[in-house]
Amino acid sequence: MGSAMLVEWGEKLKTGWSFMDDDHRRFVELLNDLHDNSLGASSNFAAPSMVGELIAVMRAHFDSEETVMQQIRYPKLPDHRAQHDLMRRKLDALTADLDACTGIAVDELIDLLSTWLAQHIAGCDRDLARRISRRFSIGR
Numbered sequence: 268m269g270s271a272m273l274v275e276w277g278e279k280l281k282t283g284w285s286f287m288d289d290d291h292r293r294f295v296e297l298l299n300d301l302h303d304n305s306l307g308a309s310s311n312f313a314a315p316s317m318v319g320e321l322i323a324v325m326r327a328h329f330d331s332e333e334t335v336m337q338q339i340r341y342p343k344l345p346d347h348r349a350q351h352d353l354m355r356r357k358l359d360a361l362t363a364d365l366d367a368c369t370g371i372a373v374d375e376l377i378d379l380l381s382t383w384l385a386q387h388i389a390g391c392d393r394d395l396a397r398r399i400s401r402r403f404s405i406g407r
């Protein structure tokens with residue numbers, strides 16, 4: 268029985284930029300799918316392909332945000348990238364677990380990602396979104 272805390276898509280997570288919002292909404296969908304899937308599972312071996320997709324989507328998303336940060340010469344790029352790097356290392360460890368078929372603690376994973384995503388999107392990503400908005404409304 269899953270007891271993971273779920274994150275919901277809503278105003279609090281919106282940045283107003285679809286290149287971010289579309290991916291963020293996808294994360295939330297995948298986390299919810301993973302949660303639904305884990306409810307009927309008898310072990311922690313639930314859904315390696317779903318976890319794999321989530322990892323791939325997150326990695327690609329971090330890269331695209333960092334490309335935009337470089338393009339607009341975002342001054343907080345190092346701090347923002349450091350947060351992505353922390354999660355990249357966790358995703359690397361998760362990938363190693365998947366490859367070794369050791370099983371994934373799905374509830375823990377959902378808790379970790381839900382908490383991290385909500386904080387990261389509300390903080391770093393929304394700050395980036397505000398910066399992009401300023402960049403494209405002033406002097407252009």
Ligand SMILES: [Fe+2]
Pocket residue numbers: 287291328332388392
């Ligand atoms: Fe993001």
Ligand SMILES: [Fe+2]
Pocket residue numbers: 329332347351387391392
């Ligand atoms: Fe980010």
